[in-house]
Amino acid sequence: MELNNEFKRHLERGRFFDKNDRVVVAVSTGVDSMVLLALLQELPASLRPQIIVAHVNHRLRKQSEEEEQFIRDYCEDHRLKLVVHHWPLTEHPQNGIEEAARKMRYCFFAQVMKDEQATILLTAHHQNDLAETMLMKLTRGGQLHQLIGIEEKRPFSSGTLERPLLNFPKQRLREYAVNNHLKWYEDLTNRELTVSRNRFRHQVIPLLEKENSNFLAALSNYHEQLELAVELENQFAQEQLAKLSNKEGHLDIKALCQLPLAKERLVLVKWLEKNGVLGLKRGFVEQVLSDINNRHLPQIKRRVTPDLVLFKNYSELFVKNVNQSLQKVQPSINSVVKLGRWYSIENDYQIAVAKEKTFFNQGEHCQEMWLAPEQLPLKVRRWREQDRLPLKNGGHQKVSRVLIDQKVPLSKRNQQLVIVDAQDTVVWVVGRKWGWFTRPGDYTTRWQQLFIGKRDLKRRKE
Incomplete structure (x- = not known):
């Protein structure tokens, strides 16, 4: 069956999106994402969503600039909205650059979704990606739910992350690209066998396919069975926990x-x-x-x-x-925030700063924050008229403007708290907006990673 028609039927069965949705499509200019973009454009008007293309120039390879220009020209020719992000060399870590790049990309995609009022992020993960991930998880060992590998849909940012190509093998996508004369760029680092995933891609999976030519489809079938098994497992566990x-x-x-x-x-x-x-x-x-x-x-x-x-x-x-110590915040508070302690704000909520994300329970939102040594310790206090929040573009925004923009009633504005650093620069307008601090290239070795969070006491009581 022609891939266009198969893709259309898959979307209709899976209920991914409809013509009224605004979707952000992550496009790297590789063959997978270019095929996804082309398939979306070929959908009938009754199914085709409003498309915003998101591209990251990692500045890791010489051809990065050429790839960016290509996607700019492509989107202009096809009348598609494009948002591009440049990852400055100064923010590249010395170690763990792949993981840092992944985190940076998804932060960028989340911001695009927010700015464009989109509810869905689409990525071009396919059947081979699923197989690689499942085999890597199986090899490392762990919990059953981890073997699922890649979910077709999951909550992300203010909406969902969806992978509509997860049922399609890489070869089908490449054939479609060749037959339809699509242009794409190859990332030569995908051939480096020093990377674990590349070894599974180029050595392990080809051997398994020799044993079973339908290996990818079989693994995809196991993926579906695992999802159901884990769902039933979770349901049983929750029922037992309610009893016990x-x-x-x-x-x-x-x-x-x-x-x-x-x-x-x-x-x-x-x-x-x-x-x-x-x-x-x-x-x-x-x-x-x-x-x-x-x-x-x-x-x-x-x-x-x-x-x-x-x-x-x-x-x-x-x-x-054992380290939890609730401390009532008084109206005149101006105290140093001790790590690993919850601070009660009136009777409504609590805030805490911790070194580990595991300090916070599920449902308690926390934000990762890297701070320079000279910024510590942090303090919590009432906001002041001269307080300004540092922004990503190098500018600042008055805290008073944040409160106005978020329509905070006058009766509550005087009670607003901020967390500030040792220089009295606002890090967080509590519960409302975070500051932005530009990180040097070696920030992971010199700066302190902290997690700052908040939990709602009223909701916990309910």
Whole structure:
């Protein structure tokens, strides 16, 4: 079947988007993203969304400038809106550049979605990408849900990230590009076998395809089965947690131990994750299982993260933040923020600054922030009329303007808090807007990574 028609039917079955949606399409100028863009343009008017093309010039290769000019010309010829981001060389880290580039790209895509009032981000991940990811996860080991690899749809920023090509193999996309005379650029670094993913792409998967010519389709089928299995697994775990947990969230040990071992392990892991204990290793889980099933060990105290401790107290399991210290913020507050502590703001919410993201539980929003040594320590205080927030473009915005733009009632403006650095520069207008600090190339080695977050007390009580 012609790829255009197959793509159209796949969209209709999967309910990805419709003609009224504004979508941001991530285009690198590689063959995959150029085919995705072409397929979207070929959709009938009844299905075709409003397209905004997003391109990142990483400035990692000599041809980056040529690629940018190409996509600019392409979008102009096809009357498509284009947004381009340049990644300054000064922001390139010395180590881990691939991961840094990925984070930068998705931050950029999220900003484009916000600026363009788009609700969907489309990327060109395909069946081969899925196979590579699943095999890499299988090789490394871990939890069952990690084997799913790449999700076809997931929440992202203010909307969703969707991958409508996930059911199509790379070869089909390349054939379409050749047959339709599409131009694209090859990234030669994709051939470097020092990169783990490239070894799976060029060595492992070709060998498996020799054993089974339908290997990619078979793995894609397993992907769908895994998604269903994990969904049912989560549903079972949540039902059990509702039965086995009390109002404080403590887990009934006797009832837990009556479950078959595999189900006991599943429920324990989900309960620990719910309490902020993430990234669990098999050996740790097995040790905890052994401890809670040991009748001769009525009490245990085991540190599970720098801040969290797991307690077994005869009949119950519970997790406690041993460093947590709630501190009431008074109207005249002007105090240094201590790391790893929640600060109550009136009776509405709490704020905290921590070194680890795991300090925050699921549902508690936190923002990663890198700060120079001379910016520390941070302080929390009421905002002042002269306060200004540093912006990405090098400019500043008055905090008073932030409050006006966000239509904060006058009765609440005087109560607005800000977190400031040691130079009294605003880092965060609490709950409203973040400052921007330009990072040097070696910021990961010299600067401090912090996580600043907020949680709603009223919602927690409900």
